[in-house]
Amino acid sequence: MTETPLRSSRRSAGLGATTVLVTVVVLFSLVTELAWFIAVPIALVGAFASVALRRSRGAASLELAAAPSVVAVGALAGVAPATPIAALLGGGSALAILAWLAEDPTRAPGGLRRARPTILVAALAFAVAWGSALLLPPAAGAIGIAGALLVVALVLIAAVLGRPRLLQAPPGSTV
Amino acid sequence: MSEPPTERARLRWRARGYLLLGAGTALLFLAVAARDPIPVFVALPLLIAPVAAGLNAPSAAASASLSWSDRGSGPRVELTGSLRADPSADMEDWAVELVGPPPLPGARPLTVDWRPDRFRFTLSWTAPEPTILRVTAPTISWRDPTGLVDREVRGEHPDILIERYPPELLRLGAIRLERTVPLPGETHSHQLGASGEFFGIREAGPTDPPRRINWRASARAGRRLVNEFELERSADLLILLDVRPTPLGPVLDDRLLGIARAAALGIANACLREKLRVGYATFGEFVDSVPLSMGRIQQVRIHDAILTTRRAAVEGPSERCAVALRRMYPSTITTLLISSLVGESARELVPHLRRRGFPLVVLGPSPLSLVGGLALRDAEEEALAGRLGRLDRGLRLAETWLHAPVVDWTDFWSLGGLARMLRRPNVRRGP
Numbered sequence: 001m002t003e004t005p006l007r008s009s010r011r012s013a014g015l016g017a018t019t020v021l022v023t024v025v026v027l028f029s030l031v032t033e034l035a036w037f038i039a040v041p042i043a044l045v046g047a048f049a050s051v052a053l054r055r056s057r058g059a060a061s062l063e064l065a066a067a068p069s070v071v072a073v074g075a076l077a078g079v080a081p082a083t084p085i086a087a088l089l090g091g092g093s094a095l096a097i098l099a100w101l102a103e104d105p106t107r108a109p110g111g112l113r114r115a116r117p118t119i120l121v122a123a124l125a126f127a128v129a130w131g132s133a134l135l136l137p138p139a140a141g142a143i144g145i146a147g148a149l150l151v152v153a154l155v156l157i158a159a160v161l162g163r164p165r166l167l168q169a170p171p172g173s174t175v
Numbered sequence: 176m177s178e179p180p181t182e183r184a185r186l187r188w189r190a191r192g193y194l195l196l197g198a199g200t201a202l203l204f205l206a207v208a209a210r211d212p213i214p215v216f217v218a219l220p221l222l223i224a225p226v227a228a229g230l231n232a233p234s235a236a237a238s239a240s241l242s243w244s245d246r247g248s249g250p251r252v253e254l255t256g257s258l259r260a261d262p263s264a265d266m267e268d269w270a271v272e273l274v275g276p277p278p279l280p281g282a283r284p285l286t287v288d289w290r291p292d293r294f295r296f297t298l299s300w301t302a303p304e305p306t307i308l309r310v311t312a313p314t315i316s317w318r319d320p321t322g323l324v325d326r327e328v329r330g331e332h333p334d335i336l337i338e339r340y341p342p343e344l345l346r347l348g349a350i351r352l353e354r355t356v357p358l359p360g361e362t363h364s365h366q367l368g369a370s371g372e373f374f375g376i377r378e379a380g381p382t383d384p385p386r387r388i389n390w391r392a393s394a395r396a397g398r399r400l401v402n403e404f405e406l407e408r409s410a411d412l413l414i415l416l417d418v419r420p421t422p423l424g425p426v427l428d429d430r431l432l433g434i435a436r437a438a439a440l441g442i443a444n445a446c447l448r449e450k451l452r453v454g455y456a457t458f459g460e461f462v463d464s465v466p467l468s469m470g471r472i473q474q475v476r477i478h479d480a481i482l483t484t485r486r487a488a489v490e491g492p493s494e495r496c497a498v499a500l501r502r503m504y505p506s507t508i509t510t511l512l513i514s515s516l517v518g519e520s521a522r523e524l525v526p527h528l529r530r531r532g533f534p535l536v537v538l539g540p541s542p543l544s545l546v547g548g549l550a551l552r553d554a555e556e557e558a559l560a561g562r563l564g565r566l567d568r569g570l571r572l573a574e575t576w577l578h579a580p581v582v583d584w585t586d587f588w589s590l591g592g593l594a595r596m597l598r599r600p601n602v603r604r605g606p
Contacts, residue, residue, distance in 0.1 A: 059272075063190045063322075070198045073217055078205055080213040087216040094220040101191065101321045108267040108289040115320035121227035122220035129219055133212065152223060156230070 017096075017103035017112065022047045024096040025073060028089035032080045039076060046072020050100070062106065069097050084134045091126040098122060125151050185326070186232055192225040192323035228323040237264055237317055239330040245337055250588065252337055253299040258315060260292065261330065268320060269328065271296055273313040304430070304545075304587045305437035307482065308337040336482075340441030341590040347445035347597070374403045411452040411467050413504055413533075414439045414477075417514035417521055418459045419490040423542055428486050434540045434587055435513040436481050441590075442511065443477045454504055455480050458524070459487020462499040467508070493520055497527035506532035513538045516571055516581070525578045535579035538593055543568055544585050 025047050029039035049068035053061045073093045080086040102115035112119075128151045188196075199221035202214040243256025254273075260266050271287060271294075288295045296313075312332035318325040376392050379399035387401040416435050421428055439455065446453045447469060455477045456464040465473075465480050500510075510533040514521050528535050543564055568583070575581050582592045 060190075064194060066191055067194055070194065070221070074198060074202055074205070074214070077202060077214040077217045078209065078211070080211075082212050086213050090213050090217040091220060094217050098220060098224050098321055101323075104320075104322060107270065107318075107320070107322075110267065111320040114268060117231050118224055118227045118319065118321055118323075122223040125223050126216065126219050130216060133216075152226075155227070 017100040018047075018051055021050075021069065021093075021096045021100045024089065024092045025069065025076075028073065028080070028086070028093045029076050031083070031086045031089055032076050034076075034079050039079075042072050042075060046070075054105070066097055066101055069100070073097065084130070087130055087133065091130060095119060095123055095126065121152075121155050124155070186229055186324055187326070188225060188229070188324050189318075189322060191321075192228070195221045195323065196225055224321065225323045228319040228321055231319055232324055232326055233317060236326060237269075237328045238262075239266075239269075239315055239328050241312060241315065241330065241332045243312075243335060245335060247299065249342075250302045250339065251299065252302055252339070253297065254310065254335065255295070255297050256313075257293055257295045264292075266290070266292065266294055268317055269294070270316055270318040270325070271313045272316075273298060273310075302337070302339045304434050305340045305441070306337065306433055307339075307437050307440055309482065310335045310337060338437070338440060340437045341588055343590045343594045344438070344441035344445050347442060347590075347594055372404060376400045377403055411454070411505075411508045412442075412446050413454045413456065413467070413500075413508050413510045414443055415496075415500070415510055415512045415528075416455075416457045416484060417512065417524060418457050418484060418487050419520065420486060420488070421515060421517040421521060423515070423517055425486065427542055427545060430545055431515045431540050431542060432484070432486050434584075435515075435538075436484055438513060438538065438540075438584075438590065440478065440481050443481075444474065447471075447474045447477075453477065454508070456500060456503070457484050458491065458496040458499075460489040460491040462496055462503070464500075464503050467504065490520060493524040493527045496524060497531045497533075500528070500533065501531045504533075508533065510535050511538060512536070512579075513540070515540055515542055516575060517542055522571060522575055525575050529578045536593070536596055537575060537579050537581040538590075539572065539575075539581055539583055540587065541568065541583055541585045544587060 022044070025043040026040055029043035030036060032039045034042075046068045050065050053065035053068065056062070073090070076093075077090050080090060098115070098119050099112055102111040102119065104111055199218040202218035202221070206212060206214040206218070238261045239258050240261050241256060241258050243254060245252060246255050247253035258266070258269070258271070260269075267289065273296075286297045302308075311334050315328040315330075315332065316325040317328060376389055377400065379388055379393075379401045383401045389400050389402050392400045416432075416439055418432060423431070443453050443455060450469055452467045452469045453473065454465055454467040456462055457480075463480070465476050468476070510528065512525065512528065512535055514524065514537065516522055516537065516539045525535060525537060543561075546564075572581050572583055580596055582590075582596055584590070584592070
């Protein structure tokens, strides 16, 4: 028997998250060093290819729908100048991709609301890294990275402490 | 006293989780190689999100009970199910994936109706021909809202079996089959049923068909009475499937075998309902058989045997089938051979069985009903090719008719021809 994964029928696609994704990625493309007539099509092709993959019926295409957007944003990041605005829009593009993933029309409505903890942790780490890179002198740029890692570590510790079961050892064998 | 350990299903990263991690790592390498900080800012959310999603997962595996059934009728199959968390839990982040059967013409996408404490799903499609199909239970998992990680939901998730065969088979039990042993010395069964010798009259039940009501007795008594018959244990049926490969190729062979299996299941069920003894055999390279018996256990035996019947890779000689069957079953048993009658060896089987004394009826699912047009450019040529195909098929069937009566099964949703054939005992033994 060949396997044909069948998924739930789509609701109307999450247009809000798609609009945010397209807008942020296009803005990011405009601050890169590429000419706008090259950069903007890269951004648009990436975003709309993701939307098209999500609309197709295949399970694999639905699963990897974010790939074109990620590739487009990665390609634009490679040619973006090292400015605070470019960094802000680059990180914002990555967060927009996460928000777009959460607005999956094949899932129960309200995905973005339920995905808040995941997106907020990623946004917090990015905010610390970006803020420290903006506010600290260039020579101390490593402090920004260290700050982001510190925030991630604190979040992980908080999560572990918030769930005592994660620290519980398995019950020992009785003799 | 420590609490019992909770069963924990493994948390898995899904393909899109790996995608984000891979992309984030690649961007970090790009940043180092190009000495450019911007890819790091893009990589940071992509690398952190899968980890954060994993931490957001419930710590223990959830459990759910699934109840689903087939509510369709005829060719339409409609699977409807509902899922309830046990104990009750928020099910908004649960996902259902159904690994569907391969031929799904007219399939509508799986529709899901979410509720906070349960959800329902429906999947429907049209079965193109009679079929028996085991649909595996859907995979149910908790999935984080971004779809980066998931964890399996435990519980009782039974498979479902789709059975579709022609409606005539529901009334096939009224046939009177050939006797397996001669009349002198025949042993009568103590069981009562709808066919055989008249035994007596009893009060009608809600499931008794109108045909069995004794109207005169009912008029006299003022209430509905039905006739009862003493079943003849000697009325037996052997269903034989020819599962050898044919020149049609594996794809068409498998489809024809699927149709044959559905017909065999329907006929066996109908006869067993009427308390007849039924046997089931398949012939590929060798004979696999279920001995003659009756009752619900036999129904399960035949059911399991039919579900495991597959096309044979190697073709056995026809005489081997006749010889083996003669050792396993009495030769006077009414035998229903289900074979497409394509290929010389398939047609050879009929005279071999007749020579060994089996009263035979052949049910031949026609491959012409499955083969579409030949895609010829000229419609006239196409019609001519179709006509030649039908003539050739008719010729082959006529050759088989010399040995046993044949039902050419062209409309797969009707078996009226076979039912009529089985009700005419003088025809059943063939010319």
